[in-house]
Amino acid sequence: MSRLHVVSGKGGTGKTTVAAALALALATDGRRTLLVEVEGRQGIAQLFETGALPYEERKIASAPGGGEVHALAIDPEFALLDYLHMFYKMGSAGRALKKLGAIDFATTIAPGLRDVLLTGKACEAVRRKGKDGRFVYDFVVMDAPPTGRITRFLNVNHEVAGLARTGPIHNQAQAVMRVLKSPETAVHMVTLLEEMPVQETADGIGELRADGLPTGAVIVNMVRPAILDHAAVEAAAQGQRAAVAKALSQAGLGGARRGGLAERLVDPLLEQAREHAERVALERAQRAELTGLGLPLYELELLTDGVDLAGLYRLAADLRKQWPM
Amino acid sequence: MSMDMAPRLDTDALLADPETRIVVCCGSGGVGKTTTAAALGVRAAERGRKAVVLTIDPARRLAQSMGIDALDNVPRRVEGIDGSAGGELHAMMLDMKRTFDEFVEAHADPERARAILANPFYQSLSAGFAGTQEYMAMEKLGQLRARDEWDLIIVDTPPSRSALDFLDAPKRLGSFLDGKFIKVLMAPAKVGGRAGMKFLNVGVSMMTGTVSKVLGGQLMRDVQTFAAAMDTMFGGFRTRAEATYRLLQAPGTAFLVVAAPERDALREAAYFVERLAADRMPLAGLVLNRVHGSGAAQLSAERALAAAETLSLGLAEASVAPTADDPENDDPENDGPGNDDPESDGPENLVEGGIVDPGSGNAQGQNASAADDPPAADAPSDPDGSPTSAERLAVDLLRLHAERMQVLAREQRTHHRFTTLHPEVPVAEVAALPGDVHDLSGLRAIGERLAEQTEQQQATPTPAVG
Missing domain, CATH: 3.40.50.300 (P-loop containing nucleotide triphosphate hydrolases)
Structure with a gap:
């Protein structure tokens, strides 16, 4: 099983939630996982209902069976200073560089450098070993940039190649690339059963494959149960309105005769059922599309009350049931 | 809202x-x-x-x-x-x-x-x-x-x-x-x-x-x-x-x-x-x-679920002894063709008696609906016959409605949080469409919904059930 799990997905699909649930699921039964975010949104802190994460690895949750989830918000500026310190022993020089605007240049403007720093930090955590010679983290889960940018983000080598053909940045990019392209890494896509996210997922997977990056699973998020299909709804609308009104009436929802409360509920309820059936049909088509991608497909149900901490554990348990870990 | x-x-x-x-x-x-x-x-x-x-x-x-x-x-x-x-x-x-x-x-x-x-x-x-x-x-x-x-x-x-x-x-x-x-x-x-x-x-x-x-x-x-x-x-x-x-x-x-x-x-x-x-x-x-909106917003999620439960219990009883206390229900195929007006008042009158006391009116209601429905329509989805199929359908409709009302409540809560923080910001709501928009008529529909929302928001809510 891969040790670096990169989670991407179109905006609004819940990739941060899924990344967090995956980190929890992987930590189950005594494992240690590190959950990292790279976009400075503090989405992890919000999910785990804690204050903003500093640039520091800290435990944010316990997983069932004695596992631990640690979290880190990777900040490119700190990552660069870290890097300078680690490789060049340049602690104080960092501050001077910052004053000059060089850090700003490297982390926000120089193309690709920012990404090398972010992915580089994640890869460092993957490879880090403790004094006992064992990996410090069993797994690293990354809440990565959205589908539209993921291939470019991970393909740091390509981004940097035209820019730094030799030198330390080049070498760092090479080292990062070796991890990212190895079976140690898996890139997962989060999607909804809607047209645009599914299309982006298919496009994104195509791009990852074209660039030789390892694809993992597709996680369908916020799946709602299919209760009625078109045939049932239309049959009902054709000939069962009065009977449905009666059934509603029996259930204590008012009178079933014309103009009665139960009778007046029938039309709006059928209308909702029609919309539901239309969605069910669209979802079926999207699911078929996803199945065609040839990757494992896992589904997470919609939490109707929104995702709180308890919901996150439920999603983690759900993932664990489906995902061979 | x-x-x-x-x-x-x-x-x-x-x-x-x-x-x-x-x-x-x-x-x-x-x-x-x-x-x-x-x-x-x-x-x-x-x-x-x-x-x-x-x-x-x-x-x-x-x-x-x-x-x-x-x-x-x-x-x-x-x-x-x-x-x-x-x-x-x-x-x-x-x-x-x-x-x-x-x-x-x-x-x-x-x-x-x-x-x-x-x-x-x-x-x-x-x-x-x-x-x-x-x-x-x-x-x-x-x-x-x-x-x-x-x-x-x-x-x-x-x-x-x-x-x-x-x-x-x-x-x-x-x-x-x-x-x-x-x-x-x-x-x-x-x-x-x-x-x-x-x-x-x-x-x-x-x-x-x-x-x-x-x-x-x-x-x-x-x-x-x-x-x-x-x-x-x-x-x-x-x-x-x-x-x-x-x-x-x-x-x-x-x-x-x-x-x-x-x-x-x-x-x-x-x-x-x-x-x-x-x-x-x-x-x-x-x-x-x-x-999301609902044409039946007067019916709360809780009441819809409770009603669905009541009906499910009735269905469970019916499936234990489907014909024993309900002989008229035996042959649903027989009563359809002659009764092509589903809106006819006769059976509704029967139900009127039934809902005076929903508990005891249960069997009566089933009889009535059996007489009322053209079975041809529901035959493909439920070979058992119309009364139970209508009830099952009602259960599904109520569950869907409860789900919709929960979505509505959640959306209103998040929306409310925003307006509490920024009461001065004007808001336009666009009603959800079931599918994605990818043509001009879809864009036109969105534009209409954007404009219409003013009326929707002003509409007085229908009085609550019960």
Whole structure:
């Protein structure tokens, strides 16, 4: 099983939630996982209902069976200073560089450098070993940039190649690339059963494959149960309105005769059922599309009350049931 | 929703106002920003404006339906728009690299432009710099505005990872390009090699040495060459960036923050609202997409679920002894053809007796519905016959309704949280469509929903059941 799990997905699909649930699921039964975010949104802190994460690895949750989830918000500026310190022993020089605007240049403007720093930090955590010679983290889960940018983000080598053909940045990019392209890494896509996210997922997977990056699973998020299909709804609308009104009436929802409360509920309820059936049909088509991608497909149900901490554990348990870990 | 005191955003009035020259749609990814921008464009054009929509990354099918799937960085007239009010719609998809290239070509002499375009650092910068897309969208907006060919420009913004990127891009690129650091980098190239270093203090020269060590000598040289070649354009960049920034602050501009009624999207929207206020950008309001409604909102989720449970219990009993106490139910195939008027009053009268006491009226109600329904219609979905099938259906309808009401409640809670924080921001709600929008009629429908929401919000709720 891969040790670096990169989670991407179109905006609004819940990739941060899924990344967090995956980190929890992987930590189950005594494992240690590190959950990292790279976009400075503090989405992890919000999910785990804690204050903003500093640039520091800290435990944010316990997983069932004695596992631990640690979290880190990777900040490119700190990552660069870290890097300078680690490789060049340049602690104080960092501050001077910052004053000059060089850090700003490297982390926000120089193309690709920012990404090398972010992915580089994640890869460092993957490879880090403790004094006992064992990996410090069993797994690293990354809440990565959205589908539209993921291939470019991970393909740091390509981004940097035209820019730094030799030198330390080049070498760092090479080292990062070796991890990212190895079976140690898996890139997962989060999607909804809607047209645009599914299309982006298919496009994104195509791009990852074209660039030789390892694809993992597709996680369908916020799946709602299919209760009625078109045939049932239309049959009902054709000939069962009065009977449905009666059934509603029996259930204590008012009178079933014309103009009665139960009778007046029938039309709006059928209308909702029609919309539901239309969605069910669209979802079926999207699911078929996803199945065609040839990757494992896992589904997470919609939490109707929104995702709180308890919901996150439920999603983690759900993932664990489906995902061979 | 009626519980919120937020003023309503009247998008039709905004689009109709000749003073409105620029509408900027911003918000986090996945909230329907591009669709909103396109729908506003269609609506404005069909109500007489000569509008152009600048989109960043439209879904393929939407782009195709508007005829802008070819990336040529030039606005194209959109076919199929109703021009009877005298309006037109043009649309274009932004090609950021091309916009950057054009900028260079327009601001440097041909030889210098060639040198810049061929520079590896420039090539990466123009294609990949995190803020390039944002900056170039603003640059293109400035260009379109300067051409004065349209009386309304609607801009979709890139799906920035944060609100800051979009507003900061002009400043950031500008400050980088004529900042201290690049001057230091340029120094040797400008005055011809290391000799130039003597003008800088030792600290700075050590610093460039360090930077060179980290970046690598070759990259360093590329940046230097690039900076030297761009030198004459720096002033241009800064001026343009500042002009665009002022254009955004001008009275003819209206910002629309787009969101979906979800926690994260609205949190981002609130952040945007605050940021726009801090930068004194004119905010017109919030467009809240994909809001769910219900024609049966008077029936609460709890009551719907309780009713579904009551019916399920009845069904469970019926399935234990389906015919014992209900002999008339035995042959449902028999009673259909003769009774082709499902609205007939007879059976309803029976039920009237039944609901006086729902408990004891249960069996009576079943009899009545058996007599009432043409079984042909439900035969495919339930071979058991109509009474239980109608009840099962009712259970499903009630469960679907409960689910819908839970969604509604959640959406109202998140919406309410937003309006509590920002009561002054006008809001327009757009009712959710079951599927994706990818043609003009879909965009038209969104535009209508945007306009209609005023009436919907004003509608008095029907009295509650029970």
